[in-house]
Amino acid sequence: MAAKTLTIDGKQISAEEGATILQAATEAGIAIPTLCHLEGVYDVGACRLCIVEVAGIPKLLPACTTRVVEGMDIKTDSERLRKYRRMILELLFAERNHVCAVCVSNGNCELQSLAYSNGMDHVRYEYNFPKWGVDTTHGLFGMDHNRCVLCGRCVRACWHIEGAGTKNVAGRGGKSRIITDLNMPWGEADSCTSCGKCVQSCPTGALFHKGSTVGEMERDRGKLEFIVTAREKKQWVAAD
Amino acid sequence: MQLDDLNAIAEKEKAAAKKVCLRTCMSAGCMSSQADVINKNLDAEVKARGLEGEVEVRRVGCMGFCGQGPLVGVDHDDGRHELFEFVKPEDAPAIVNSLKGGPCDVQRGDPQHPFFAKQVKIVRANGGIIDPESIEDYIAAGGYQALHQVLTEMKPAEVIEEITKSGLRGRGGAGYPTGLKWGTVAKSPGGKKYVVCNGDEGDPGAFMDRSVLESDPHLVLEGMAIAAYAVGADQGFLYVRAEYPLAISRLQIAIKQAKQLGLLGGGIFETPFIFNVDIRIGAGAFVCGEETALMASVEGKRGTPRPRPPFPAESGLWGCPTLINNVETFANIAPIIGRGADWYASFGTEKSKGTKVFALTGKITNNGLIEVPMGIPLRQIVEEMGGGAPDGRKIKSVQTGGPSGGCIPADFLDTPVDYESLTKLGSIMGSGGMVVMDDTTNMVEIARFYMEFCMDESCGKCIPCRAGTVQMHHLLEKIAQRKATLRDLIKLEELCDMVKNTSLCGLGQTAPNPVLSTLKFFRKEYEDLLQPDQFGPPGNGQPNPQSAPK
Ligand SMILES: Cc1cc2nc3c(=O)[nH]c(=O)nc-3n(C[C@H](O)[C@H](O)[C@H](O)COP(=O)(O)O)c2cc1C
Ligand code: SF4
Ligand code: SF4
Ligand code: SF4
Ligand code: FES
Ligand code: FES
Numbered sequence: 001m002a003a004k005t006l007t008i009d010g011k012q013i014s015a016e017e018g019a020t021i022l023q024a025a026t027e028a029g030i031a032i033p034t035l036c037h038l039e040g041v042y043d044v045g046a047c048r049l050c051i052v053e054v055a056g057i058p059k060l061l062p063a064c065t066t067r068v069v070e071g072m073d074i075k076t077d078s079e080r081l082r083k084y085r086r087m088i089l090e091l092l093f094a095e096r097n098h099v100c101a102v103c104v105s106n107g108n109c110e111l112q113s114l115a116y117s118n119g120m121d122h123v124r125y126e127y128n129f130p131k132w133g134v135d136t137t138h139g140l141f142g143m144d145h146n147r148c149v150l151c152g153r154c155v156r157a158c159w160h161i162e163g164a165g166t167k168n169v170a171g172r173g174g175k176s177r178i179i180t181d182l183n184m185p186w187g188e189a190d191s192c193t194s195c196g197k198c199v200q201s202c203p204t205g206a207l208f209h210k211g212s213t214v215g216e217m218e219r220d221r222g223k224l225e226f227i228v229t230a231r232e233k234k235q236w237v238a239a240d
Numbered sequence: 241m242q243l244d245d246l247n248a249i250a251e252k253e254k255a256a257a258k259k260v261c262l263r264t265c266m267s268a269g270c271m272s273s274q275a276d277v278i279n280k281n282l283d284a285e286v287k288a289r290g291l292e293g294e295v296e297v298r299r300v301g302c303m304g305f306c307g308q309g310p311l312v313g314v315d316h317d318d319g320r321h322e323l324f325e326f327v328k329p330e331d332a333p334a335i336v337n338s339l340k341g342g343p344c345d346v347q348r349g350d351p352q353h354p355f356f357a358k359q360v361k362i363v364r365a366n367g368g369i370i371d372p373e374s375i376e377d378y379i380a381a382g383g384y385q386a387l388h389q390v391l392t393e394m395k396p397a398e399v400i401e402e403i404t405k406s407g408l409r410g411r412g413g414a415g416y417p418t419g420l421k422w423g424t425v426a427k428s429p430g431g432k433k434y435v436v437c438n439g440d441e442g443d444p445g446a447f448m449d450r451s452v453l454e455s456d457p458h459l460v461l462e463g464m465a466i467a468a469y470a471v472g473a474d475q476g477f478l479y480v481r482a483e484y485p486l487a488i489s490r491l492q493i494a495i496k497q498a499k500q501l502g503l504l505g506g507g508i509f510e511t512p513f514i515f516n517v518d519i520r521i522g523a524g525a526f527v528c529g530e531e532t533a534l535m536a537s538v539e540g541k542r543g544t545p546r547p548r549p550p551f552p553a554e555s556g557l558w559g560c561p562t563l564i565n566n567v568e569t570f571a572n573i574a575p576i577i578g579r580g581a582d583w584y585a586s587f588g589t590e591k592s593k594g595t596k597v598f599a600l601t602g603k604i605t606n607n608g609l610i611e612v613p614m615g616i617p618l619r620q621i622v623e624e625m626g627g628g629a630p631d632g633r634k635i636k637s638v639q640t641g642g643p644s645g646g647c648i649p650a651d652f653l654d655t656p657v658d659y660e661s662l663t664k665l666g667s668i669m670g671s672g673g674m675v676v677m678d679d680t681t682n683m684v685e686i687a688r689f690y691m692e693f694c695m696d697e698s699c700g701k702c703i704p705c706r707a708g709t710v711q712m713h714h715l716l717e718k719i720a721q722r723k724a725t726l727r728d729l730i731k732l733e734e735l736c737d738m739v740k741n742t743s744l745c746g747l748g749q750t751a752p753n754p755v756l757s758t759l760k761f762f763r764k765e766y767e768d769l770l771q772p773d774q775f776g777p778p779g780n781g782q783p784n785p786q787s788a789p790k
Contacts, residue, residue, distance in 0.1 A: 044701070045546070045702075045744060046702045046703070046744065060741055060742060088703050088738075091707035091708055091711065092703060094711065095710070125711045149703075172698060172700045173695055173697065173706055173710075175700070176706065
């Protein structure tokens with residue numbers, strides 16, 4: 001495949017044809033914040049944290065779904081982008097009930113890390129304090145809707161890696177929520193194979209193993225990538 | 241079916257025409273106030289008087305003057321036209337009586353009124369004239385001649401060339417050049433291609449597309465078939481929202497009729513061209529009008545947008561190249577082919593050709609549907625055709641483009657209505673909603689209304705739109721309730737900027753427009769509602785005094 005040369009943050013890099021800006025940047029050691037992106041499943045460009053500026057294009061583009069083009073000149077870290085990213089994070093914190101101190105994912109949460117790394121030290125928007133419940137009907141796992149950021153990672157993992165299709169999104173706008181099967185308690189969802197892939201994929205404390213302590217909440221996302229690589233490339237070695 | 245057969249149908253239909261014709265509007269507006277009973281009564285009355293030999297009672301589509309409905313039009317044998325307004329079922333005897341000069345005190349409309357006289361009807365030429373449920377009526381009005389011409393005399397590339405030359409731009413909102421879009425789909429590699437007609441029409445207050453579908457369904461089908469031939473598709477989908485049952489049922493009838501006559505299906509006009517159309521009923525989510533969401537919905541998935549590129553022209557339905565156009569766009573096609581690109585391009589302005597249908601509503605004396613040449617000054621629409629605001633009030637502003645659009649203040653009423661001029665004012669042409677507001681209107685409330693709409697209709701996929709519209713709505717409410725300070729206003733402006741620039745699809749990208757345009761022209765109305773800030777105004781030009789530097 002032909003290689004493309006491009007510039008990211010002033011650095012000349014080469015990337016494979018068909019690669020996304022995110023892949024090219026990651027390979028070149030340039031970190032772009034992401035939340036809905038998950039190695040192993042296709043990208044949806046939903047969280048908008050990875051948006052970048054491309055010279056000559058007035059619109060901001062999501063790095064995770066935009067493919068590289070020869071000669072692209074990309075900025076991933078302008079003042080404007082940093083401001084937008086902080087605002088997006090603030091909006092997420094205001095949207096549901098994130099009380100890190102009492103959350104199973106405290107210390108192991110991508111949302112929390114993103115807030116730290118992007119300098120979001122407080123929220124200027126009014127908290128919505130919605131009344132979302134917790135579903136603990138499944139024998140092994142639980143779902144706390146208060147911590148869900150609707151990144152859709154669990155949905156994609158469930159459909160495209162496990163092939164069960166248990167998880168989905170219902171409702172719209174701020175009332176969107178993750179459902180199991182036809183909006184039944186998780187414990188009654190026949191299609192669920194209890195594989196736990198959704199729990200592995202979740203960036204926050206929304207999906208958790210029942211009975212785990214905060215210290216045990218570390219997730220092994222490499223597992224998901226491993227399965228996908230093994231399946232698609234017949235390559236049975238763990239990604240490093 | 242060949243040209244001779246088509247002409248024979250037209251001739252037969254014309255020969256059967258009677259001297260006098262009573263036309264009752266059978267579109268949703270008038271139907272909602274008993275137009276069907278009126279029509280039945282007229283029919284019975286004509287029969288009772290033994291007039292069926294000379295008087296035809298016809299069910300027709302929307303005449304446009306919906307605010308005065310139910311409407312009954314009369315075509316006299318001497319070429320005179322009459323219009324009866326606010327007709328009630330019990331008015332039938334009087335109306336039939338009046339045909340012979342009898343007394344009749346049913347309110348009469350003036351067919352010479354600027355509301356009608358200033359219109360140029362291309363898309364709506366048959367609206368209110370033909371029976372939408374009769375393919376013969378459509379054929380007698382010249383229907384399916386353009387399709388025949390295209391299939392027997394033109395190469396696909398020539399059709400695209402003609403559409404390009406006409407200057408037609410998409411009527412679904414963004415105004416993308418139609419010929420260019422067709423050319424891209426035609427050039428996209430791939431055996432299977434699709435044509436999709438976007439009849440979702442979710443803008444509040446808009447009913448242009450519904451009225452075209454209800455009044456002249458074959459016009460849209462013919463346009464789709466011509467498009468399919470031009471781009472190399474053999475399957476079409478008509479996506480119509482479930483709230484439009486009358487449009488759906490008339491389309492079903494139209495498709496069945498066209499199939500029976502061999503104008504849809506295989507071997508159309510005895511050429512190798514095949515084209516089938518299926519209806520897809522949408523559940524009525526605004527976002528499903530967005531093309532990628534619409535396609536997901538047609539495929540049976542949750543109707544949420546996806547990032548573009550790839551554009552539908554390249555990878556659309558089931559990954560195949562797909563042409564997607566609006567109802568009104570397709571309705572322009574047969575007239576353009578039939579009368580030529582130059583004829584079409586003679587209407588409108590340099591960059592906005594042809595006509596545009598608007599749903600004129602709000603604080604306006606004459607509301608209804610109008611079709612006007614592009615470039616007509618806004619003032620002519622609202623003051624002359626619309627008759628200005630009722631009760632002698634002053635017009636304050638005109639909202640165009642619905643939730644993606646903006647408010648144009650009365651000072652700019654001399655603006656020509658074309659794509660570029662409206663955009664320059666921070667509004668858009670949009671799909672054709674035009675809401676007139678008088679001096680009693682509270683602009684903050686208007687902005688709040690549209691934001692509430694976007695908040696409710698956001699699909700929830702991307703964060704800026706899903707969570708941003710909630711916060712913007714909250715801030716607008718706070719301002720409206722006099723609970724906000726300057727800080728909140730700045731926060732609102734910042735959110736507008738962020739949501740506009742980071743949202744995934746057009747819904748989020750344009751949701752801030754009504755706020756931005758009212759802020760631009762009516763900022764004082766916002767400021768008058770603010771409370772003094774106990775911490776003083778935010779400091780020297782710093783837009784965001786509290787946000788942490790990195
Ligand atoms: C949120 C949203 C809603 C839309 N709704 C409609 C609609 O109801 N009808 C329509 O024709 N186009 C709608 N559009 C525009 C379509 O996505 C698309 O651009 C259009 O159908 C293309 O047709 P045209 O080129 O003939 O205008 C919408 C776009 C967005 C972003
Ligand atoms: S999910 Fe993350 S951000 Fe939310 S409460 Fe838990 S630790 Fe905090
Ligand atoms: S449950 Fe977790 S993975 Fe699923 S959408 Fe919510 S935050 Fe994302
Ligand atoms: S902008 Fe709004 S409607 Fe569009 S994808 Fe994002 S959430 Fe959905
Ligand atoms: S990672 Fe690209 S939008 Fe979420
Ligand atoms: S609905 Fe009857 S005139 Fe428009």
